[in-house]
Amino acid sequence: MEKYNHKKIEKKWQKRWEIDEPYKAEDFSEKEKSYLLIEFPYPSGDGLHVGHSRPYIGMDVIARKRRAEGKNVLYPIGWDAFGLPTENYALKTGIHPKEVTKKNTDTFRKQIKSLGISFDWSREINTTDPKYYKWTQWIFLQLFKKGLAYKASVAINWCLSCKIGLANEEVIGGRCERCGGETEKRQKEQWMLAIRKYAERLDKDLDDVDYIESIKIQQRNWIGKSNGAEIEFRIKNNKSRIKVFTTRPDTLFGSTYMILAPEHKLVQELKSQISNFGEIEKYIDDTKKKTEIERTAEGKEKTGVELKGVKAINPANKEEIPIYIADYVMVGYGTGAIMAVPAHDQRDFEFAKKFDLPIKMVVCPHYPAPTCPVLDEAYTNEGHLVVSGEFDGMENDEAGGKITKFVGGEMKTTYKLRDWVFSRQRYWGEPIPIIHCDKCGFVAVPEECLPVELPDIKDYKPTDSGESPLVKAEEWVNVKCPKCNRAGKRETDVMPNWAGSSWYYLRYTDSNNDKAFADEKNLKYWIPVDWYNGGMEHTTLHLLYSRFWHKFLYDIKVVPTHEPYQKRTSHGLILAEGGEKMSKSKGNVINPDEIVEIFGADALRMYEMFMGPFDQAIAWSTDNIVGVRRFLEKVWRLQEKVSDNKFDFNILLDGAIKKVGDDIEAMKFNTAVSSLMILANAYDAHKNFSKENYSILLILLAPFAPHVAEELWEKIGNKSSILKEKWPEYDISKTIVDKVQIAVQVNGKVRATVGILVDEDEESVKEKAISNDNVKKWTEDKEIKKVMYFKGKIVSIVTN
């Protein structure tokens, strides 16, 4: 027998597949379609690492199994190639991002192919390809035309010494990651997308999709729908009003002060009336230096400053109350102002304690309240109203709406979800297809002029004013206004990386179309994606953004469904051997190339499926690969035991077929592999077995280790590929057994096992249990109070 030579085998079959293209999906096939999707990679300069491949392999196993079941599987791949790291690399080296991207995608492609993933390469896409981003720009224009893209002033991170806008990730402890210099928040005009307009549907339509529960919960929390009331407070000696949003209008009588976000525009408007404005300005300055997490952390010491000289009037009881600014109130949520009710909100409570403000309890658990208790934390449960005028005694649930009406407020639903900041003052992204004209304002680039291609430039550094480096490409910037033909200027901001990834799954259905982002018929056939697997880290941004774009496209009637993905699951990260995150800077990245070289792609694939639960983070261990490698060698050796001599493995086989199939669909790949091992071990324990039995093992193995399965399939005399074989069926009746060993517990502890027939009657089983010698030892001096038999499971005896 030849030795198992993974290098030779893998090369042979990969070459064969390259020619035969067995993984090509067929548009409009009669077969049932199955569109399986993984998150397309960002082709970083570090190359593929073993963590990337885990989801690809997992979904590949499913794809291969479903093809064997006769489905028309679409399993595509592409590159999400715009983004910061490539641009930063260009900044450092001067090499054009286009070249870097080309090099990186070539590396990734080669690496992925070496793993034998059954992607349909004929549909490969790249978000940086003008033929692709033409349609990203087209979608943006549709959003713009419907008023869903607009400009607004937004705070961004700004490095004072690099004079460059920074991603949150590039700000470490308030300092710039690259130069270590100070950063601050700076207001800047940005393109925004009105995702909030879709908040309600993004929340509600989660009911219609099959996402794992934790994703639904996280998305819902992120959207943050809450029902409450908007109430206006008058300001003493001033015409301005402060509008607040509150989920607890029932506690209005207990509002003893108000808080504005430091950025609230009223702070500036009230300037002349405020006697300590210097102090206020200093506080606003300090706020600019803090991150949102720092600002809102509960338990953190509350800070704030009173607007001296200004008072608000509580509309319920007409009391004069002070107004503060404090950084725990955010300008972007609700109205950017709150009525503080320290007795019934923990953060208000902490603030009131610190600033010695009155804490007035207006909801009491007992009514009539004997005396209001002294609180050591906010009381947030339900109760009856007190000190609330005509509402006294009312249940607080009921009072909210009535009090709102009483003060002329209105019930309102708000969402925490914020509109999407869509501008980046960068180079390596899709140009935003807008022309600025002094006369006509923002004018859409005519669709026939798309794509607006990125011009070649040499210097990728943003200008000192923070504008995109594209400003320097004067020829490109200066164009005529498409409307009035006067001099205009192109928008120089580019889109964020999320743009291209918000619709890529649509492009796969028809990736070479140059008349539309995809043909209507292709979309109708393939969409929705049947199963999308990705990382939990994409739950609230990418996944939500793409649902938003899809819904918009549905509204303008260019996609056939209101949701893009029918099912969403997640995979866990692969960590470095020590349990830390893999990163180039830590030097702990495992490159799959070495593993493929030493152990083979099949062993790598099997190991990644076997290493642990697919949805859990797990540390890599090169030592443990030998286990699956030995298993593959065992399967290899088993070819010698194939003979006409038949041993009946049927019960075991039917169980294995069921288990492997069910586990694959449930992404319990680790236990699927273990049942393959059990099956192989059982074969190995016999002198020989039939070719049929061995064939089933190979077919079940093929999704995990396709190369060696093909090779062995050929070796046992098959002319056609194992990829053409049907997934085996099983007969469940064979897996049912009639005799079982069940445990007997005495007072909750297992003391014996007895053999019974599955449908043996209760009395007889109990009798067997009680008369068992081991059981007798534990019951003889005692009185048996109760004997319970749970059919086919256990006998439980209770004594005194």
Add this chain to the structure above:
RNA sequence: GCCGGGAUGGUGAAAUUGGUAUACACGCAAGACUUAAAAUUUUGUGGGCGUAAGCCCGUGUGGGUUCGAUUCCCACUCCCGGCACCA
């Protein structure tokens, strides 16, 4: 801090979702084969006590519900993901 996960032998983990905890692997120990090593293979392997039969303890911690809890409930500790310009 907030939201979502997780914690089981020396290690990765399994457990039909309330019914015999530790399947399948890794590692380790002893044996076989070999001049030897590797490979392969056999046996053993949660901790403690015991020659043994067996007993006690044991699924992050502390409580609870139950005939019975890794699984359900309450409180807590630690770890991981996300927190809106990383992808």
